[in-house]
Amino acid sequence: MSAPYRLSLAQKSMFLAVLSAIFLAAMDQTVVATALPTIAVDLHGLAHLPWVITAYLLSSTVSLPIYGKVGDLMGRKLVLSFAVAFFLVGSIFSGLAWSLESLVCFRALQGLGGGGILVTAIASIADFLPLEQRGKYQGLVGAAFGLATLIGPFLGGFVVQHLGWRWIFYINIPFGLFCLIIIHWAFPKTPRKRFPFDIVGAASLFLGLSALVLLTELQNTGPWHWILLVTILASLWGIFYWSPRHPEPILPLGFFRHKTFSASVIVSFFVGTAMLGSISFLPTYYQTVRAFTPTESGLEMLFLLVGMLLTSIFSGRWISKHQKFRWVPILGTLLTAIALWWLSHIAVQTPFWQIDGALILLGVGLGSTMQVMVLSAQWALPHRHLGVATATVSLFRSLGGTLGVAGFGAVFTHFLGSTSAASDGRAAAHIVHALHWDFGIAAALTLAAFVAAWNLEDLPTLMARREGSGSRLPQA
Structure with a gap:
């Protein structure tokens, strides 16, 4: 019987830096959401308040593929340091913002760092951990992400109430400096590869993704609607024309011929769409139909996060022990679809134990899927x-969530109808009816992810293909 694997001091320090960076970027998203009403009053910008979130979402999403490729070429120590520095500078200036417009600009700068932190930190795990141990520690990363999401609203509410909204940005400073110190001390220097950077591909992706996110986030765009559509089509042409002609394209299209890589991307997209698109409107049910306070509504969502936390850790350990992963996302997507179908039958007076049970099951399904898709893409x-593998999966999951929130929001609004003049009872019935459609469609999309998950190949098959093609495996 072989001895259990132990991390060295340097590996422990590097993993601590990774967890700290991911916790920092993940927590910021939910912390800021809690402070939005206070920011709107202080900066007199209620009409454009959603841009505080949209600016961060836009810049973090469009930067993912660029960070992934640059990390592969220049080494993740340098790139992760730059990402944390961008995040810190954006945080400092966001705290100093004098108007809503300035806050939106600084949040975009912060997002450039946040997107780089998530994709580079997750990819860097595979640089210092053996192949067979990644599942275990990737599961811990998923748990850290969930824990940050869980803590964020409570920390944000406490800080806003006792210190003021500007401190939700200032509290990032000690965490960020701690990350930079550990990254500088623990991460080894890596040789840089001498390849011409794919400027055309990067610009095409940046413009196309920006236009796509803006198109889904904005409403009543008028002539801008067509400008954004033309930008998306032109960017697609640039990517498909240019990528095959560059020695190191920002998004190698040939990777999509790999069955497991493509399946990982498809599953991530549909799961991201179904999860964020449907769950985003559940707090409306709690607060409007069941008369919960925002705090009570947030506490109910903890059932989802607990399921995700526990399953992320367990599934990661199981994969590392058995060296197989294919059945984990297959089961995870099936459980997710069942949970969403369960929620599609929600009623005005549904017992809370049923809703909480569905949320726990949903968390179990998501915890068995989301981080495993990153692993499968990396192994493929x-x-x-x-870096490209990690960034592509993260990008499609983020795009799925963005499109899901916009698409499910349109469905929700359509079936909700006009409730302003309706009685409380009719308004509650309209909301429940809208949620039936949202969760039902989400369940159908997750079944598409379930079908795609069957195309995943297990680790022994992927390793045999690598050895057969002469690909060098990462060293322990």
Whole structure:
């Protein structure tokens, strides 16, 4: 019987830096959401308040593929340091913002760092951990992400109430400096690869993704609607024309011929769409139909996060022990679909134990899927494309969530109708009816992810293909 694997001091320090960076970026998203009403009053910008979130979402999303490729070429120590520095500078200036317009600009700068932190930190795990141990520690990363999401609203409410909304940005400073110190001390320097950077591909992706996110976030765009559509089509042409002609494209299209990589991307997209698109409107049910306070509504969502936390840790350990992962996302997507179908039968007076049970089951399904898709994409490609694999899965999951929130919001609004003049009882019935459609459609999309998950290949198959093609495995 082999001895259990132990991390060295340097590996422990690097993993601590990764967890700290991910916790920092993940917590910021929910902390800021809690402070939005206070920010609107203080900066007199209620009409454009959603841009505080949209600016961060836009810049973090469009930067993902660029960070992934640059990390592969220049080493993740330098890139992760830059990402944390961008995040810190954006946080400091966001705290100093003098108007809503300035806050939106600084939040975009913060998002450039936040997107880089998430994709580079997750990819860097595979640089210092053996292949067979990644599942265990990737599960801990998923747990850290969930814990940050859980803590964020409570920390945000406390800080806003006792210190003021500007401190939700200032509290990032000690965490960020701690991350920079550990990254500088623990992460080894990596040799930089001498390849021309794909400027055309990066610009095409940046413009196309920006236009797509704006198109889904904005409403009543008028002539801008067509400008954004033309930008998306032109960017697609640039990517498909240019990528095959560059030695190191920002998004190698040939990777999508790999069955496991493509399945990982498809599953991530549909799960992101179904999860964020449907769950985003559940607090409306709690607060409007069941008369919960925002705090009580947030506490109910803890059932989802607990399921995700526990399953992320357990599934990661199971994968590392058995060296197989294929059945984990297959089961996870099935449980997610069942949970969403269960929620599609929600009623005005549904017992809370049923709703909480569905949320726990949903968390179990998501915890068995989301981080595993990152692992499967990484295992499907050669080690030198680790950043691209991580960034592509993260990008499609983020895009799925963005499109899901916009699409499900339109469905919700359509079936909700006009409730302003309706009685409380009729308004509650309209909301429940709208949720039936949202959760029902989300369940159908998750079944598409379930079908795609069957195309995943297990780890022994992927390793045999690598050895057969002569690809170099990452060293322990």
